[in-house]
Amino acid sequence: MSGTLELDGLRKRFGEVTALDGVGFAVAPGEIFGFVGSNGAGKTTTMRIVLGVLAADAGSVRLGGRPVDAALRRTIGYMPEERGLYPKMKVGEQLEYLAELHGSSRAEARKAVRRWTERLGVADRSGDTVDSLSLGNQQRVQLAAALVHDPALLVLDEPFSGLDPVAVDVMSAVLREKADAGVPVVFSSHQLELVQRLCDRVGIIAAGRMRVTGSVAELRAGGQPRLLVRAPDAAPDWAAALPGVLGWARDGDRTVLTLAADADEQALLAAALRTGPVREFAPQQPTLTELYREVVAG
Incomplete structure (x- = not known):
């Protein structure tokens, strides 16, 4: 048994x-x-x-x-x-x-x-x-x-x-x-x-x-908050200097933002809209691989 x-x-x-x-x-x-x-x-x-x-x-x-x-x-x-x-x-x-x-x-x-x-x-x-x-x-x-x-x-x-x-x-x-x-x-x-x-x-x-x-x-769910933003007209580094953004990764017209806990998502949406149309704007959970990197680096 x-x-x-x-x-x-x-x-x-x-x-x-x-x-x-x-x-x-x-x-x-x-x-x-x-x-x-x-x-x-x-x-x-x-x-x-x-x-x-x-x-x-x-x-x-x-x-x-x-x-x-x-x-x-x-x-x-x-x-x-x-x-x-x-x-x-x-x-x-x-x-x-x-x-x-x-x-x-x-x-x-x-x-x-x-x-x-x-x-x-x-x-x-x-x-x-x-x-x-x-x-x-x-x-x-x-x-x-x-x-x-x-x-x-x-x-x-x-x-x-x-x-x-x-x-x-x-x-x-x-x-x-x-x-x-x-x-x-x-x-x-x-x-x-x-x-x-x-x-x-x-x-x-x-x-x-x-x-x-x-x-x-x-x-x-407990990893650092992430946000998926699909903004086709945005420059690759459009979010690099925005408040509350700890990191970003670009894949085609999609940008995944790693956020501070106090990041203002509405301000980030407004910044994305200034680049042109926004096709997608949604929270994204980290993969286990991304979480592992965070934990080991921390």
Whole structure:
């Protein structure tokens, strides 16, 4: 039975470097949580602490209200960023072996391997060694390894790295399927458009600290206010010096203005009208990519 994953006050230092500084968040059953941040921000360190590969200097990890011990870790499906498979071992034999390590019987393991290799499109490679596969197929096998024991929690580090669009769609569907079955899913990714589309909630980490956590809609609504203005006759920099405008970006006849909280939108509309006709004038929420830039820069 899956339960909520809870991370509370995780701290970790490597010598003089503080990798994690009070990291905490929760992922409920049935929820896909996108864990994003730049390289070195602390994502992989956090995931390795959840898995028990690293020990935290302080803080706790709980699953279903219980501290995560060796027994609970056997119920977790983990996909590392660096592929953790044996390169010279055959795909099918390796997946069966890994399922049995997590407590599956031989019959259960074989059934699960057939199911997931077929689901992920690598059933015809079961007799091949891992190192003979393309990088994309190795990634599919790595995901199968995280799934063959019917995990109560999925923790995936850059699962979409190196995948073609078809494989991304397959993996996205699998993650949603597991979440819909009540499994908490945590994954990190630099592909923020994919995170925005797939995740129920997102956490942004920078320099070892959680900067923001919330649903995609909440985070986008909480970003700096933006205004989309379509003024075909306006000069490219028509808004650059206007009061309350912190930044602007031009795309064809559209200008997206980043505004101060006290910006006077009616004054901005009047300024736009002085350039000629205004075809569109509307608030615009930032994308997750734009929000990420704001958070990390801040």
